[in-house]
Amino acid sequence: MPSSISSSEVPGGVPDGAAQRDTRVPSGVHDRYARQTAADRPGVAQPVPVRPVPVQPWGRILLGVLALLALLVGGWEGYWRNFGVKPAYSNTYGLWAIQRRRIDAGEGNATVLVGASRVYYDIQLPVWERLDGHRPIQLAFEGTSPLAYLEDLAADPKFTGRVFVGVEPDLFFTGHEFRGGAVRYTRKESPSQYIGQWLSMRLIEPFLAFDDPDFALATVLERQPWPERPGKHVFPEPRKLGYREADRNSYVWDKVADDPEYHALWQRIWHENLQPSPDDPTPEEALKTERVQIARAASVVAKLRARGVKVLFVRMPSSGEYLAYENSSFPRARAWDKLLAASRAPGIYFEDYSELQGYYMPEWSHMTRTEAERFTAALYRVIIRDFWRPDGGSSTARTTAAR
């Protein structure tokens, strides 16, 4: 029976047969699989399309594809495992969203960690949990000022806990946001993205070592030693630095400390990236940006404190060239001290505490896992002793005003 909607039933339409299987060849195209498209048939009802399958032994081809694909993927996985990589969770917005939703799901009074990569590499959640009895919510993001995330917490009445704000001067005082989209992602996360994250954490990430942005095809090709274009110096991009667990507890990869070549590579990465660039803002622009960030921080702290949330700024440790760069570009008196004065929040500057100094940072910015565990314990004790006393009181003895 012809289709009720087929043009074959329409007076003056395309003749019977052609409507069901239109195989006429468009002008200029000469092969046995050629067929017309709607472009060749103006002003008429379009017939059922033709979709021929080329003559090939498709069963054998598919078997060959699956075998070859298994070999190639297996070889790629083996290559990266041989490089020292092991499977871990990806630091996606979806993973962040899972942690962020804990606040909405009954953990509104939790301790939340915001900041950049030093916060998630140098603060070890298991150590904190062992000392505190509660595991903090890790919301830090690498290369990203925590202010947007702090503003998100300030806007959420369900959050009434404590916030640990890691300060990495070159990010905090510039407002730089390498991964600044997590709040928006969490608010707009579609069911498809939610399910995709769930599936990935169960089917992909725990099993495949190469599933890491550092080993993506384009990234691997781009970092090859291509000749430099005159006038365009390519700064080396940061490489894989560590691993993440399901709740975003992270630790630095042993290779950064133990492999001399990789260790040197990381130091070269920072060395080059810390050099002045023609794209850098002028000193006046930088100072203006710094003031804007401090004002933002003061405003958001005021909102949080009005709701009874305790905020603690922590200048995370660095060493070597990185520390020298931070000290020269963001002098303590100009940046950190003004932040505390403007926000009237307490703060810990690592250099003020002997127990927070002297940790080994192979690439000057992040601690090895064992050092991070020691540091977390020491920092936790300082925090509880001086700022977040279990009896509910707090001291601001170490704020700038008190020094």
Add this chain to the structure above:
Amino acid sequence: MVFNSLTFIVFFACVLGLHSLPLRWTTKKINLLVASYLFYAAWNPPFVILLWVSTVVDWYAAQGLVKAQRQTARHAWMLLSVVANLGMLGYFKYGQFLLDNFTALMSAIGIAYHPAHYDIVLPVGISFYTFATMSYTLDVYLRRALPARNFLDYALFVTFFPHLVAGPIMRPTELVPQFEQTRRATADQLRFGLALMTLGLFNKIVLADSFLSTVAERVYDSDRIPGALDAWAATFAFSGQIFCDFAGYSTTAIGAALCLGFAMPDNFRFPYAAVGFSDFWRRWHITLSSWLRDYLYIPLGGNRHGARRTYLALMVTMLLGGLWHGANWTFVAWGGLHGLYLSVERILRARFTSYRPGPVVFVLLGLLTYTLVNITWVFFRAKTFSKAWIVLRGMAGQNAATRPILATFSLLSVAAIVGALVVTHWLMRSRTLESVLARTPAAAVAVVWALMAFAIVIAQGAGSAFIYFQF
């Protein structure tokens, strides 16, 4: 959900499994309909309601059209469909745009008008499914087709997930008849469908997302002023990106439908080998250009009422075609440029009717077409006219004191990928993918297919949305 996601892989495996069960055809169609609603709801569940509205309005409008005795009643039913669909499109897609322009107009005549921000989320694919459902009513109105016999077939035509959110824009006569009879993919259709899906995803994930999009972003989304090389490289990159993104989507959609035993029409036919702009539009987004031709250009008079009316119809069609792509005047400029190109081509063809280019001139005309198409892409990619002018000035070498933006790798990847793309289009200009595959040794097909699949796996795409979803 997007095709380039883990969620889709699992979803599609379930759909394939369900579709292969020995169930009644009606049950299978219900399964496909429910799956298609889930596919759409995976973005934003409430927007399924819009899909229902569009589906139901056009179903009843078509029924009314058939029963109507008087011409005025037929007009009324047709207008109901057009107003409902365009009204929905206008509200969600162009509401803020209209408000902004009204505010600017008021400001220009000295009236300070400050409306509240619209803040409405654009439902994914609304431009595609409203056009698909309108074609149903319009085909019935124009007496090109009779309404579908049952609501299930019609609803599945509107909602069928492979074409739902970014086309190919299907006509009811292309798809409804396929739902009327039991269909099941043959083993070879399933395998070839999977090969097409791999090809489409390779285009999207590897070429468009991994290599080309970042090059375009570094110039178009940066405050830096580009020199000639950077401006051209970024524009070429975008020309490759938008083709690989959109043709990649269409190919994946066609492959997904084929795996289920359904045929969908070609949407691209190697457009960067076009010689002239009428040729380009017979190769680029074929289902949209033919939709605009059949339901806008021809009703506006087409070429049946003299030269002046023809050019007017052409320009109106292309300007509205530009606006269809997005609520921004830059898209209108893009459409306007294409309308201008088509008009100039028409004038030249009328003046030089007997001219037949030789092979060298033919290729040169093709390269000229590609170059002029790239000029239009500047307006398509730039978010503002000021950015478009900066890039165009850069392409003309008129930006002073520029510093290089793109590194060697970016330039090489654009040259390699876009160069290969254009050469491939020329080699395939008068061929079909199927004919080339049929002549290729099976082992070579297997190796290329496996390499594409491998590249997709190791590219680690972030599941970014297809560009045309925003339209």
